[in-house]
Amino acid sequence: MAYDLEEQEQIASLKAFWNKFGNLITWAAIIILGSYAAYNYWNYYQRNxxxxxxxxxxxxxxxxxxxxxxxxxxxxxxxxxxxxxxxxxxxxxxxxxxxxxxxxxxxxxxxxxxxxxxxxxxxxxxxxxxxxxxxxxxxKAFDEALKVLSAVELPQFAGAVADRKGDILVAQDKLAEARAAYQAALDTMAKNDPGRQLVQLKLEAIGGAAATPKAAA
Incomplete structure (x- = not known):
């Protein structure tokens, strides 16, 4: 059946559009499909x-x-x-x-x-x-150990850092500073922290007082 004039104009417009944008559309489709395939492969790769x-x-x-x-x-x-x-x-x-x-x-x-x-x-x-x-x-690399500790910045590790700092200072025979570090650890640790008792024992062993805990609940 012969096309009427309107249909011929539509076909001509479609051909012109495809000639102008056909390659772009094809490459866009390839990129989209390729990205989807890569995404699926990446998920599989990660799971594997x-x-x-x-x-x-x-x-x-x-x-x-x-x-x-x-x-x-x-x-x-x-x-x-x-x-x-x-x-x-x-x-x-x-x-x-x-x-x-x-x-x-x-x-x-x-x-x-x-x-x-x-x-x-x-x-x-x-x-x-x-x-x-x-x-x-x-x-016995005390200065290096303290330097490594100083890089720990997350607040949830503050008590553990102060405790370890106290250990290093005791090894250096800096007892006054060690007492301050252990006390800082106790002040930071939660009351139910299982490490509190050990820190308290270390503090008392170097002449620190069994102070009332200041830790948050």
Whole structure:
């Protein structure tokens, strides 16, 4: 059936429109479809990575229970290399640091903790710095330990930071400053904090008073 004049004009307009914008529309469609496919693949990739990292972390905890530090360190390295952006990498590095510390391998313990400091989020970094300061305390690197502690800024770690600072000052035989640090820890810790009693004992051991707690509920 022959087209009438109006239909011919519509077809001509459509052809003109397609000739002018056809390539742009095609490429826009390709980009949209490609982005959607990439998004789906990324979600799959992330889920798959999380599952694999979780499996490695579980294997690590079993190796820690068996006190197989060599295997723990190998698994930690695998997680860091393959899944560095996952939470399991940070948790694994902290666990591997403890395993190394228990095995008296302070160099490896420090390296694992430093990895978390450099790659972890704020809370994991704070935990790593607290533990790193403890390792440095054992090495009698007092000034370095205090410097590491000074970088912990999250308020929820203030009590733990003051407590560790007191330990370092005691090791330096700076008892007056240590008493002030322990008292600051007690003033910051919640009343139900399980660490309060130990801090109080350390304070009293260096001549501090068993003061009424000022901590918030």
């Amino acid at each position: 990575n999380a599952a694999e990292a979780s499996g490695l972390y579980e294997e690590m905890t079993k190796s820690m229970a068996a006190k197989d530090n060599t295997k723990v360190q190998r698994i930690a390295s695998d997680i860091e290399a393959k899944y560095a952006r996952s939470a399991y990498a940070q948790m694994g590095a902290l666990a591997a640091a403890k395993s190394a510390f228990d095995a008296n391998d302070l160099k490896t313990a420090k390296a694992r903790l430093q990895w978390v400091v450099e790659h972890g989020d704020d809370e994991y970094q704070s935990v790593a710095r607290l533990r790193l300061s403890g390792v440095l305390l054992d090495e």
